Amino acid sequence: MVVYPQADGRLYVSRSADPAGRLEVDVLPIAMDDFAQPIQVFDDVTVYQLSPLRLRELARSGRSAVEVLRYLRQIAQAPVPIQVQRTIIAEMAAGSVAAPALTAAMTASPGDVAIALRQDKQLRAYQQRAVEAFCSGPANGVIAMPCGAGKTVVGTAILAALRMPALILAPNEAACAQWKQHLLAWTTLSERDLDVHADEPNKPVAIATYARLVARDRRGQMRRLDSYRQRSFGLVIYDEVHALPARWFRLTAELAGTRKLGLSATLVREDGRAGDVLSLVGPVVFQMQARDLTEAGHLAPVRCFEVRVPLAGRERQDYERGSAADKHRIAAQNACKLEAVEQICARHRGERTLVMGYYTSPLHDLAKRLCAPIIDGRTPAAERLRLYGEFRAGRMPVLIVSRVANVAIDLPAATVAVQISGLFGSRQEEAQRLGRILRPNGKRAVFYSLVSDDTVEVKRAFHRQSYLVEQGYSYEILAIDELYKGGWSLCD
Amino acid sequence: MRLSECLNHASISTLQAIARSLQLSCTMYSKLDLVQSILESLRNPLCLAEQFDRWHEEWGVSLRRIALHRRNTFAKEEMEYLLAFAGDDTSHCLKRALSQGWLFLQNDSPRRHSYIVPKDMQIALREHFHRHWRGEIQVRGDDPLVQVDEGMAALNDLHTLLQYVQQRDVRLTASGAMYKRHVLQLMELFEVEEPTELPQWRFGYGRRTYDYPDRLALLYDFAYDEGMVVERQDERLTVDPARLSDFLSLGRKAQLRRLLQFYMRTYRRPIPRLYDIIATILLLADDWTSSASLYAVCAPQVKAFYYDEPKDVWDKRIVKMLIHLGVARLGYDDESGERWFQITKLGQELLTQDEADLPDELTYQQAALVVQPNFEIVVMLPDARMEAQIAEFAELKSSGALRVYRILDRTVERGLSLGRDFEAWRALLATRGMAPIPANVDRMLAEWGGRGGIHAAGIGS
Incomplete structure (x- = not known):
């Protein structure tokens, strides 16, 4: 392993370019992941970024800047830039003077809630590592894993390990329902032990959405939040914490929880403020790359295609004349995309296919053409859950969803995902959507992204994909006629 | 006798x-x-x-x-x-x-x-x-916590300067200096940045000391002295390709040695005892040596030069420049504490070996770069000639231990409009790459190459 440190705090790690056969560094008590986090993973090179959070954590665990610098100098291919040295020293100094975190002593004495994992449930090795990393780590921490890697499983296992009264905060109703189902299936808890959206929670585990928790009544009082603050929880789980607005987090952070656990699929935020929420929750205690899981066979391997769909005729004229906002809408609603979706669905007949989009009217058109059900913002929660159930059970091969389904729904059987339009180049959304098919079902999954050729979408798509590309996936670009001719093969 | x-x-x-x-x-x-x-x-x-x-x-x-x-x-x-x-x-x-x-x-x-x-x-x-002197200087056995070691950065930044002049239209002021805009851009690209605010009175340390910060002035004066950059009558700065090519045919350490010798020649005028001082330092500072005790030994040979007091000459003209040149490194345990000084291995080689005897720090391998799926080219083994070619269709994004170039629509467009050979460039990426070019990048390159332009394919700018 060879490291090339850059002044901006990036550390390029190459495992192949090791000209001199460097010393074996694994015997040292420090590893790259202790003080830096991977931000880009490519075949030959992994790019790490110095992480202030991890540096502070490392200092708290008793390591010194001297050790980190000695380690870095040993593996570095060139002198370590002074900026990097300064960051390491400053952050570790800050970490060692900060208030001592919760000690392991507290975690050693679990609470008195009667909760245990069911006998027949087994954690995968990395899930077990994540649980241990949190339980033996600082009081508060974030676990980052790609969709499908089992964040809910890890959260549940932590709950069972700590045995403390807990509050689970999820981004929406579907996610709440999923947590409830999961707790019932995986643990010895019964319905009687769960509060879902209770006004005054008094059962061992409470589940609520962020929105309901901070909702105001007619007089502008946040009564529910107040009553939750009265109760003392041993553990608060923040599901999909990266999607949480910092303002909400500050409100919910005042909940009396001894420990806080953030669960997140990605550490990327479009507003560049991921650091905010993450620093509010705590350091990243465990992180897993999607690609590592794919290689280990825990996630289905995925092929990503970008299909270039022509924009022609009347629509092209409107596009050329339209304002910037119109351009995006027209390109997104390109009628040719509907044909392309039909083509893709025909090709994958019989496979669970999920069609996702941003604008709802083309989705409704598509629902009619494909005779498939659609879930959008107006679909009642009960109906949503029913449709998810049908889809999961395999009774409906195609499901069309608007962006309400971006987060925290569990669709384990999807093997094909088609994205017909997206939010302006949001990398987070792309990761979430790809995550929908990154499920451990062993079957090869395919992700299609439809893009109107020769329009603003091409550029946006590039931005959206950049995140996935950095996670180690590559996109193949297909012209529409290749799709029709079938001149490409999925079998290679 | x-x-x-x-x-x-x-x-x-x-x-x-x-x-x-x-x-x-x-x-x-x-x-x-x-x-x-x-x-x-x-x-x-x-x-x-x-x-x-x-x-x-x-x-x-x-x-x-x-x-x-x-x-x-x-x-x-x-x-x-x-x-x-x-x-x-x-x-x-x-x-x-x-x-x-x-x-x-x-x-x-x-x-x-x-x-x-x-x-x-x-x-x-x-x-x-x-x-x-050995009895007078103070040395330490362990390593200081912070170590300022610039390695080959001076040479890398010299290459960046030359590449910059080659790729851009660099205008000069009436007095023949680059405009501030260029200096600021260079500082962004350089591995080692310097403050660009200059004290009013500066002279004696080279031809352009008055116009540029110390390190840039040295790099520039050297390039000028070697005839690699030419200040043209029409107030433009250009590169002489033949002289540049001659220089680049030397090994990297030999190139750096020339720069070091140029420093010694140039700074010897204001510091007449410079050779003796460097000889003394070379002799004494092979371990981490207290900077103050080293100065005490050398002080009798360091004289004031106009506005520079002897201590200034020592700190700014000798120690700082030797660090910039990779000959020495500076260490300390905390910002305000004692400074330690050591001649680097590289410095010992440069000062004691002849040009022909200098081994290059890298045995050149055929493969030297990695093209990433996010359209970045990471150069793992520095090679100024190859990089000059890469820069025809890409731009330097960051320099350091690695140099990262990025491919953008405008850089490709610029290369094409200047009539550079895009296919030869693609071939270079393929032959010098440590891994195949990622499919998405290759596809885009094929598209650009095929269309002879990139309007339809517009990638993020």
Whole structure:
């Protein structure tokens, strides 16, 4: 392993370019992941970024800047830039003077809630590592894993390990329902032990959405939040914490929880403020790359295609004349995309296919053409859950969803995902959507992204994909006629 | 000439004077006896050390400068000047020195004579001083926490400068300096950044010291001196491809050595003793050495230069520049604490080896870069010629231990509009790549190449 440190705090790690056969560094008590986090993973090179959070954590665990610098100098291919040295020293100094975190002593004495994992449930090795990393780590921490890697499983296992009264905060109703189902299936808890959206929670585990928790009544009082603050929880789980607005987090952070656990699929935020929420929750205690899981066979391997769909005729004229906002809408609603979706669905007949989009009217058109059900913002929660159930059970091969389904729904059987339009180049959304098919079902999954050729979408798509590309996936670009001719093969 | 020869040539009165000065008890009238007694005395290490201490105390800086001088023969005026540091009447000084056994009069012709320090005596004196300084400097066994080591950064930034001038239209002011905009852009691209605010009074340290910060001025002056950059009549800065190519045909360390020699030549005018100072540092600072104690040893050789006090000259013109050149590194444990100084391995090589003997730090491998799926080209093994080619269709994003270039629609467009060979460039990426070009990048490159333009494919700008 060879490291090339850059002044901006990036550390390029190459495992192949090791000209001199460097010393074996694994015997040292420090590893790259202790003080830096991977931000880009490519075949030959992994790019790490110095992480202030991890540096502070490392200092708290008793390591010194001297050790980190000695380690870095040993593996570095060139002198370590002074900026990097300064960051390491400053952050570790800050970490060692900060208030001592919760000690392991507290975690050693679990609470008195009667909760245990069911006998027949087994954690995968990395899930077990994540649980241990949190339980033996600082009081508060974030676990980052790609969709499908089992964040809910890890959260549940932590709950069972700590045995403390807990509050689970999820981004929406579907996610709440999923947590409830999961707790019932995986643990010895019964319905009687769960509060879902209770006004005054008094059962061992409470589940609520962020929105309901901070909702105001007619007089502008946040009564529910107040009553939750009265109760003392041993553990608060923040599901999909990266999607949480910092303002909400500050409100919910005042909940009396001894420990806080953030669960997140990605550490990327479009507003560049991921650091905010993450620093509010705590350091990243465990992180897993999607690609590592794919290689280990825990996630289905995925092929990503970008299909270039022509924009022609009347629509092209409107596009050329339209304002910037119109351009995006027209390109997104390109009628040719509907044909392309039909083509893709025909090709994958019989496979669970999920069609996702941003604008709802083309989705409704598509629902009619494909005779498939659609879930959008107006679909009642009960109906949503029913449709998810049908889809999961395999009774409906195609499901069309608007962006309400971006987060925290569990669709384990999807093997094909088609994205017909997206939010302006949001990398987070792309990761979430790809995550929908990154499920451990062993079957090869395919992700299609439809893009109107020769329009603003091409550029946006590039931005959206950049995140996935950095996670180690590559996109193949297909012209529409290749799709029709079938001149490409999925079998290679 | 050696001591024995000098003694043989000396007059009997001189030998008598020396014998008295050395307090020898021998017959004062036999030349043979005198020579043998003096030699015997000065070849006895204990006795010699005692004499050195005496002479050192008596002559101070003068003796040190004579000992460290590259020559051992001096004209009368020269010797008078050197001895004047001892602060006594010069003719009296000369007479006294000649009676001590380390300085001799040499008759070149009946009309001319010069002064000579026997070669073996000069070498022994040098060793005496080294031992003495070693006792004065303070060294440490462990490594300081923070280490400022710029390695080959000066050379990398020189290449960046040359590439910048090659790729951009660089305009010059009426006085022939680059506009501030260019300087700021360069500082962003450089591995080592300098503040661009300049003190008002600056001169003496090279041709463009007045216009640019110290390090950039040195790099620029060197490129200019080598004829690699040309300041044209129409106030544009360009690169002379032939001269550049000559320079790049040298190994990287040989290139850096030239830059170091240029520094020594240029800075020697304001710092006349620069060669001696660097020789002293090289001799003493092979371990982490307290910067203050090293300065104390070198201080007699460092003089003020106009607005620079001796300490400024030491800090800004010598130590700082040696660090920039990768010859030395600086260390400290906390920002306000003691500074430590050490000659680097690279510095030792550069200062003691000939150009032809300098091994390159990397054995060049065929593969040297990785094209990433996010359209970045990461250069793993620096190679200025290859990078100049890469820069035809890409731009430098960050420099450092690795240099990262990015491919953008505008950089490709620029290359195409300048008539560069896109297919040859693609072939370069393919042949020098450590891994195949990622499919998405390859696809886009094919698209650009096929269309001879990129309007339809517009990638993120």
